[in-house]
Amino acid sequence: MSVIEVKGLKKSYGQVHAVRGVDLSIAQGEIFALLGPNGAGKTTTVEILEGFRSRDAGEVSILGFDPKTQGHAAREWRNRIGIVLQSAADAGDLTVIETVQHFSGYYSNPRNVDEVLAAVGLEEKSGALIRNLSGGQRRRLDVALGIIGSPELLFLDEPTTGFDPEARRAFWALIQQLRGTGTTILLTTHYLDEAEALADRVAVINNGLIIEVSSPAELGGRATSQALVSWRDGNQIKTQATDNPTSVVTQLTAQFDGEIPELTVTRPSLEDIYLTMIGGTHE
Numbered sequence: 001m002s003v004i005e006v007k008g009l010k011k012s013y014g015q016v017h018a019v020r021g022v023d024l025s026i027a028q029g030e031i032f033a034l035l036g037p038n039g040a041g042k043t044t045t046v047e048i049l050e051g052f053r054s055r056d057a058g059e060v061s062i063l064g065f066d067p068k069t070q071g072h073a074a075r076e077w078r079n080r081i082g083i084v085l086q087s088a089a090d091a092g093d094l095t096v097i098e099t100v101q102h103f104s105g106y107y108s109n110p111r112n113v114d115e116v117l118a119a120v121g122l123e124e125k126s127g128a129l130i131r132n133l134s135g136g137q138r139r140r141l142d143v144a145l146g147i148i149g150s151p152e153l154l155f156l157d158e159p160t161t162g163f164d165p166e167a168r169r170a171f172w173a174l175i176q177q178l179r180g181t182g183t184t185i186l187l188t189t190h191y192l193d194e195a196e197a198l199a200d201r202v203a204v205i206n207n208g209l210i211i212e213v214s215s216p217a218e219l220g221g222r223a224t225s226q227a228l229v230s231w232r233d234g235n236q237i238k239t240q241a242t243d244n245p246t247s248v249v250t251q252l253t254a255q256f257d258g259e260i261p262e263l264t265v266t267r268p269s270l271e272d273i274y275l276t277m278i279g280g281t282h283e
């Protein structure tokens with residue numbers, strides 16, 4: 001079953017054609033990442049799906065509803081969705097726990113507040129005022145507010161910006177845990193390693209159009225791309241691109257009569273592939 005179904009989505013701001021005909025189909029339980037450079041149209045797309053921006057053309061169905069829906073049906077719909085905006089938490093005079101408790105009151109089936117604070121690693125900061133949190137801690141609070149309502153569908157817009165590496169890993173574990181509960185997740189991120197760690201499928205968007213949708217392992221022909229074998233030969237580093245790295249290494253083993261100096265065998269990373277994909281058209 002499709003949780004997100006988008007056909008021919010378009011949106012312009014005056015002369016700026018931000019989204020120029022986007023199609024998306026995201027299944028229940030899937031973690032789907034939107035990748036693209038600054039200004040590609042990710043936030044515009046996501047905010048239309050969330051019901052925060054109008055569209056010029058196209059069909060959108062989110063959990064079976066058009067985000068343009070108003071009134072009681074819209075409230076019921078919103079109850080099933082969690083959103084982590086680029087910064088949702090207001091720097092007010094409330095403490096962390098008060099804020100999460102307050103948000104939990106908006107939902108008919110909220111998660112346990114203490115559990116959510118523990119899940120985002122903020123239990124020690126539960127009594128702290130929001131305005132005294134660090135940037136990364138604020139972001140974790142944003143994530144807590146996104147998941148407090150037990151959403152069926154979670155939108156995460158650059159969720160780990162400002163996280164230190166340990167917090168990012170902890171966040172990934174939290175998302176994996178949500179995956180286990182069948183939550184569908186639409187993620188935008190600039191971190192290719194994050195997309196690779198979390199996403200079942202990624203869509204690369206550039207200049208308002210989707211260039212490719214695929215699994216991270218297969219994007220841009222990555223799975224079948226050539227390997228690079230590199231080694232030291234005297235005072236030179238040599239590199240050879242090959243479809244058969246094992247036979248190259250076997251030949252080198254014979255040539256060096258054993259250990260090959262500084263041998264590495266690599267394949268293009270998701271980031272290499274992504275940069276090549278957007279390279280030609282990046283503004």
Ligand code: ATP
Pocket residue numbers: 013016017018036037038039040041042043044045
């Ligand atoms: P980023 O990675 O920087 O967040 P993005 O992929 O989310 O970028 P959008 O925010 O969707 O990109 O912007 C797409 C294009 O639309 C950009 O050229 C941007 O300048 C323009 N744009 C976005 N919002 C508005 C607005 N409210 N009014 C005018 N132009 C806008």
